Amino acid sequence: MSGTAFIVDDDEAIRDALTWLFKSRQVACRAWPSAESFLADWKESMRGCLVLDVRMDDMSGPELFELLAERGSQLPVIFLSGHGDIPLAVAAVKKGAYDFVEKPFNDNELVDRVIQALSYDASLHERQRGQATLASRLAQITPREREVMERILDGKYNKVIADELNIAMRTVEVHRARIFEKMGVKSAVELAQLLSSLK
């Protein structure tokens, strides 16, 4: 399996039990005793899923979840809750939590869901790679080229673009060619499709 299960729970007994459980199923994992300590170690590049206790001292699970979301984390989160709070569970899932499991939980079921989440994160990672290369290509586009590009995507003729920007048609052609080159496409249609996946 590609990712790691990140366990955050203030109960050492639970951390140990989960650690043992995951190891026994060949799922890599690592545990933290508090939301704050995990947040300190968190990095954008972490791949896997978060197994997060709802009720903890200081910062709660949902609070950590929101903080991570603000910082751009897309790590799938599985909440562990010990007190049947439906509004909390519904709110968490509506905000994008991957799953919500009641304690006491069935061991096998939990591991299965974690593995699902790891797989989900892996596919998410694939998508992000595509977006990243697209973004790096977009970053090479100069401001002037961007102006031309927008108009190309409106389906405007080079002549019209030239008029709007008060430049010669030849210049537009050059920009156009550079844009295609930098974006790795060879027609306006491909460019449109490439960018439509982002918007």
Added chain:
Amino acid sequence: MSGTAFIVDDDEAIRDALTWLFKSRQVACRAWPSAESFLADWKESMRGCLVLDVRMDDMSGPELFELLAERGSQLPVIFLSGHGDIPLAVAAVKKGAYDFVEKPFNDNELVDRVIQALSYDASLHERQRGQATLASRLAQITPREREVMERILDGKYNKVIADELNIAMRTVEVHRARIFEKMGVKSAVELAQLLSSLK
């Protein structure tokens, strides 16, 4: 408010209470005593939201929810549950339920959520209208034109398309022009953007 709250509950007292509650807040509503009876009346064109009891005889709320989804309903669904079943709630929300409310519920809170759902459905309807006109335009495209269109969207030259389909370039040009006319665009770029919103 544009839509109607569709109440499905086998408890007459609840149906009456909800009906009275919604009327008092100027929310149009209508009630059914069972999933089957609602299903019999359901039509694609119904706009509003579904307020659905989880536990009912014969067909349960979640079962009705899934059936409706299979039939293409996108009606937002608010579940009413009387027995704190977290896995059920989480499963429902993950499957796209709009909300999940525990009984006994706070009257104002429920109405607020219903109004939210009605508003959501209205915006959903807007989006669907765009998709509908697009679909009706696509329906006018003949099979042969569709073959040409796919290749246009691959950014291929008319000449290449002609070779692939073993027809003259002129024919491709004619198809191309018809496609643009029927789809209401005037360039391949616009066509690509129009269709990318669908895929």
Added chain:
DNA sequence: GCGGCAATTGTGGTTATCCGCAACACTGCT
């Protein structure tokens, strides 16, 4: 100041697209 980069423009020629006009074959329906 020199090199690099972005932006600009020109010339001239090749290739593609876009269109009006005209025509023919095939299918299905009346």
Added chain:
DNA sequence: AGCAGTGTTGCGGATAACCACAATTGCCGC
């Protein structure tokens, strides 16, 4: 048989896109 719709093709010309070669201007950093 006649009509409508679809698919097909040709001719010729107008318009636009694409491209290699060549060159100028202005800004920024070393």
